[in-house]
Amino acid sequence: MDKKTIDKLTFLSKLSIPESDIDELSKNLDNILKLIGEIDAAPTDGLAPMAHPLDFNQPLRDDVSKKNINRNENQYDQTKTKDGYYTVPKILD
Amino acid sequence: MAYKSVIEILTAIKNKDVSASELTSDYLNRIKDNDDDLNCFITVTEESAMRKAKEIDDEISKGIFKPLSGLPIAQKDIFCTKGVKTSCGSKMLDNFISPYDATVIEKLNNAGTIMLGKTNMDEFAMGSSNETSFYGPVKNPWNKDYVPGGSSGGSASAVAARISPCSTGTDTGGSIRQPASLCGICGLKPTYGRVSRFGMIAFASSLDQAGLFTTDALDAAVLLKEISGHDPKDSTSSDVDVPDYYDYCINNNKSTYTIGIPDEFTKDLNDEVKKSFFDSIKVLEKIGCKIKNIKLEHTGLGVSAYQVVAPAECSSNLSRFDGVRFGHRSKKASSLEELYRESRSEGFGKEVKRRILVGTYALSAGYYDAYYLKAQKVRNLIAQDFKNAFSEVDLILGPTTPDKAFKIGEKMNDPIAMYLSDVYTVSTNLAGLPAMSIPMGFKDKLPLGLQIIGNHFDEKNILKLCHLYQRETDWHVQEPND
Numbered sequence: 001m002d003k004k005t006i007d008k009l010t011f012l013s014k015l016s017i018p019e020s021d022i023d024e025l026s027k028n029l030d031n032i033l034k035l036i037g038e039i040d041a042a043p044t045d046g047l048a049p050m051a052h053p054l055d056f057n058q059p060l061r062d063d064v065s066k067k068n069i070n071r072n073e074n075q076y077d078q079t080k081t082k083d084g085y086y087t088v089p090k091i092l093d
Numbered sequence: 094m095a096y097k098s099v100i101e102i103l104t105a106i107k108n109k110d111v112s113a114s115e116l117t118s119d120y121l122n123r124i125k126d127n128d129d130d131l132n133c134f135i136t137v138t139e140e141s142a143m144r145k146a147k148e149i150d151d152e153i154s155k156g157i158f159k160p161l162s163g164l165p166i167a168q169k170d171i172f173c174t175k176g177v178k179t180s181c182g183s184k185m186l187d188n189f190i191s192p193y194d195a196t197v198i199e200k201l202n203n204a205g206t207i208m209l210g211k212t213n214m215d216e217f218a219m220g221s222s223n224e225t226s227f228y229g230p231v232k233n234p235w236n237k238d239y240v241p242g243g244s245s246g247g248s249a250s251a252v253a254a255r256i257s258p259c260s261t262g263t264d265t266g267g268s269i270r271q272p273a274s275l276c277g278i279c280g281l282k283p284t285y286g287r288v289s290r291f292g293m294i295a296f297a298s299s300l301d302q303a304g305l306f307t308t309d310a311l312d313a314a315v316l317l318k319e320i321s322g323h324d325p326k327d328s329t330s331s332d333v334d335v336p337d338y339y340d341y342c343i344n345n346n347k348s349t350y351t352i353g354i355p356d357e358f359t360k361d362l363n364d365e366v367k368k369s370f371f372d373s374i375k376v377l378e379k380i381g382c383k384i385k386n387i388k389l390e391h392t393g394l395g396v397s398a399y400q401v402v403a404p405a406e407c408s409s410n411l412s413r414f415d416g417v418r419f420g421h422r423s424k425k426a427s428s429l430e431e432l433y434r435e436s437r438s439e440g441f442g443k444e445v446k447r448r449i450l451v452g453t454y455a456l457s458a459g460y461y462d463a464y465y466l467k468a469q470k471v472r473n474l475i476a477q478d479f480k481n482a483f484s485e486v487d488l489i490l491g492p493t494t495p496d497k498a499f500k501i502g503e504k505m506n507d508p509i510a511m512y513l514s515d516v517y518t519v520s521t522n523l524a525g526l527p528a529m530s531i532p533m534g535f536k537d538k539l540p541l542g543l544q545i546i547g548n549h550f551d552e553k554n555i556l557k558l559c560h561l562y563q564r565e566t567d568w569h570v571q572e573p574n575d
Contacts, residue, residue, distance in 0.1 A: 009457070013408060025447065044471060053300075069193060089432055091429055
């Protein structure tokens with residue numbers, strides 16, 4: 001896998017890879033693509049894609065709102081919050 | 094205290110031969126004595142364990158017995174535990190205290206278990222050796238130069254070392270069965286949907302399933318009943334009835350099974366593993382099982398299909414870790430974009446990043462049909478193979494792993510070799526089937542595992558066959574320090 005493709009993938013997945021790791025990563029990704037490429041020859045004509053392993057209707061609960069978690073418990077990490085809101089770096093100048 | 098199994102412990106508690114406090118204290122001391130070396134635990138919850146043990150003793154003194162009153166247990170650090178760090182083996186969640194309990198934790202707490210602590214694991218359950226953990230590798234108690242397997246390596250090693258009588262794990266591609274095999278204990282992965290995934294940090298949502306480690310199949314039968322069942326908080330959990338697995342194992346008269354042996358699971362085995370496996374088959378024949386050779390011709394594509402489906406789902410699931418609401422937040426970021434990128438880059442380890450990139454590739458424009466859609470069709474093909482097989486046989490047997498445990502560091506620079514250690518386990522996850530690994534022998538003084546695969550929701554017959562096998566053999570009672 002070339003560096004341009006790796007750059008595109010790291011951009012999409014919001015990751016950065018140190019320059020010193022790129023060669024090793026590229027080699028490993030090539031090997032992984034070779035492994036997963038083996039599915040290419042599988043005889044799947046006419047078969048539906050299987051997204052879920054069980055063939056049953058999902059039991060759904062009643063559509064009633066419940067209060068499960070309170071905000072103070074959820075925002076115990078005060079380094080990320082202020083006055084009940086999450087803080088992030090400034091977005092607009 | 095020389096209690097050998099969950100059932101012995103529960104009996105001793107019920108007979109008041111030992112108190113929950115004495116027992117908990119004993120296991121906490123074993124952890125203190127052994128875990129510096131083994132590294133099974135990320136967090137030991139000594140204070141809350143002793144507090145809970147006292148509560149259980151008070152209940153018992155009033156005649157209140159719950160199904161698992163006083164049973165110490167170790168919980169994999171993938172399950173959210175209210176007020177206790179839940180790291181998932183990652184720097185990303187090193188500071189995460191869950192505001193709620195996972196349903197598995199809630200059920201076990203309500204049944205009377207006492208949590209000894211949270212066990213070490215591969216980061217976000219991505220690994221087969223427990224070497225990707227932010228908290229360092231776990232050692233195999235049979236030989237500390239070797240891995241315990243993964244991703245539930247801490248849970249498996251703790252039970253094998255007898256520093257916890259049982260533990261929880263999760264299995265996305267073999268993460269319960271493979272470490273159970275390498276550590277010489279029982280590891281049960283139930284049917285997908287048998288056990289709620291609520292509060293279990295998601296890796297690959299269509300494959301993940303919670304399960305158990307014990308030393309005896311009957312112990313797993315007792316525990317499985319307590320964690321199974323539909324959960325309104327997880328719409329993928331099934332509302333299929335939960336039988337009394339222990340009662341079925343002990344009292345049901347069924348003692349003969351038609352067992353399928355897939356050629357695909359035995360043709361490439363080395364001589365020692367092959368011998369142990371076929372010796373196990375002889376034991377089952379002796380108790381009246383009928384053996385039938387079967388074909389699972391597409392399971393050879395299991396690892397390839399899995400390595401598309403699992404990373405694709407992981408790349409989506411792990412997008413929630415952005416440094417904003419919880420988990421690691423980079424101090425270097427000066428913009429929101431940098432906050433996301435730097436937090437994720439600092440918080441995730443190499444293997445997790447690699448899988449996110451593979452998943453992103455498989456789902457990206459131009460590659461979706463060739464990889465993700467194709468892998469889902471191969472998944473269907475593999476599921477059809479199992480469906481056809483179960484029209485002819487009751488259960489399917491094979492080795493759990495191609496070989497014994499490998500040395501720490503041996504496969505860390507070769508991801509393909511690492512992925513292939515799950516070659517016999519991933520297909521059952523793709524098909525959503527239940528399976529269990531139990532000890533079947535040794536190679537070079539390291540344990541080997543026998544895998545029993547059942548049809549959907551047929552855990553009871555897997556457990557029963559394992560129980561019948563363990564009545565005839567003593568592999569499961571052997572301990573690392575014998």
